[in-house]
Structures are given as structure tokens and as C-alpha cells.
Amino acid sequence: MTESSPAALNPTQPSATQLLANLDGAAAVMLDKVATLTDDDVGGASALAGWTRGHILAHLCGVANALARQVEYAVRGEKIAFYDGGYEGRTHAIEVAAGNGAAEHLRDLTSALDRVLADMHGLADAGWQLPITYRDGVIYDGGLALWRELVIHLSDLELGRGPETWTAGFCSHLFDFLQARVPASLLLKLQPLGLPAFTLGHGGAGARTVSVGGMLTDLAAWLAGRTPSLGSLRAEAAADAVDLPELLPWPAAIAPK
16 A cells, blocks of 8 residues: 555645535534533533533634634734633633533524634635634634534534544544644554555654554544544554554643643
8 A cells, every 4th residue: 555645635725615615514513413402411421521512512612702703803914812811711611601501502602603604704815814823823724723623522522423424634634733643752654444554753763653554534533532433443563463652632722821
């Protein structure tokens, strides 16, 4: 099997038009699922340790409003902190809203997603390259972040849309974005079934090489710190079966105090 790079799965990042379509679709699926929840469902455990579904919904609402604020300031030629009150403000807002009922969560998340998507749909082509404080990037980076949040956290809600539903394009984006999780001491060779193999990490002097094979979505889920839903992953080093290697933390967009 030919070894390549993550780009071999999806040669280019989505265009702004494609990204908007991805966001519209992900938001619609999210809201459709949230609309089915009862108060008891919202208070139930999610796939994230220590968080109920309500915590995830409150977090998503905060992210959507924060990204809307990034866009609204950027088009005025200004930059503003991602969260009002920083990381502590983010955490407090999640804890306050997590216990809301299902109807309140649906209302608030709908409003937040309508706001940010309207802002992004209103951008001219050049607007996607306006600078924002999020990761010292541009609005396009914020759009990719919202895509990740909607797709991954929908799986975390455990509502029948696990990682096995992630598209090849989304997985390719995750492989590119999450290369930062590969330690400098590791060269990671990923071998998705039926697709070209590719390498993540820089593999400095003395780096250990580990090959991990399996279904594309399982590889992406593992790299994203989620449980692979198809159970297909196998790792080996120097022709011997080994445990999956430890990865670095998710690259944080905002540092806790």
C-alpha cells in the first residue's frame, strides 16, 4: 500500500462554500437530535467523563456564540477574546446552563447556531480571511472549529450518531488538525483499510515507529480521543502487536488559568 499524507484522503481543505454546507448540515442534524431529548435525557451521562448531555449542550451554545462574536468583531476590523471572561467565564457559563431543561437547551442552541451561521453566510469571500483571536487565525479557522465541535460532540451525546458516521472529508481534516497530538518521540503510521497509508508526526532522532491499522473512522476517533465505534484498530511496532500509543492532549484553543 502506498504511503502518503492525510491530504491524500482529501486533497484540499473545504472551500468556504463547502464549509458552510458542512456547517449547515451538521447544525441541522444536531438540532434534530436535540429536539428529541427529554429533561431526563439531558441530565443523563454523556460519553465525556463528568459531563452530562446538558454540559455538552451548554458548551456547544457557548462555542457558537463565541464564534459569532469573533465574526461580528472581525468584520468591523476588531478582535476580541474568544470567551467573555476567558476560560473561567466559559467554565462558569457551562455549569450554570448545564442543568437547564430540554426545551431551554434546544431554544438556546438553536439561537446560537442561527446567529453564527447567519454571520458566516453573510461573509464575502475575502471575509473568511479576516483575523480573529481564536488560535491567532482567521474566520475560516473558526468555521472549521465549529464543524469539529458539532460533529464530535454529537457523537459524545450518544444519540445514535457515533464516529462511524463521520465522513472521509471530516476524518481527513481531523488527521491534519490533530497531528499536534503525536509526541515528538513517535512516528505514527496510519493504515486505513482500503485507502493509502500515511504518516503523522516528525519522527526525530530515536523516535519510535508505530503502525496503526483499521477503519478510517476508528482511526479518526482514536486520534480525537474518542472510543472507536467499530473496534477495528490494531497497532504494531517492529512486527509485534503493541498497545495503541499514548497521545498528547487535544491542542487547546484557550489555556486554563
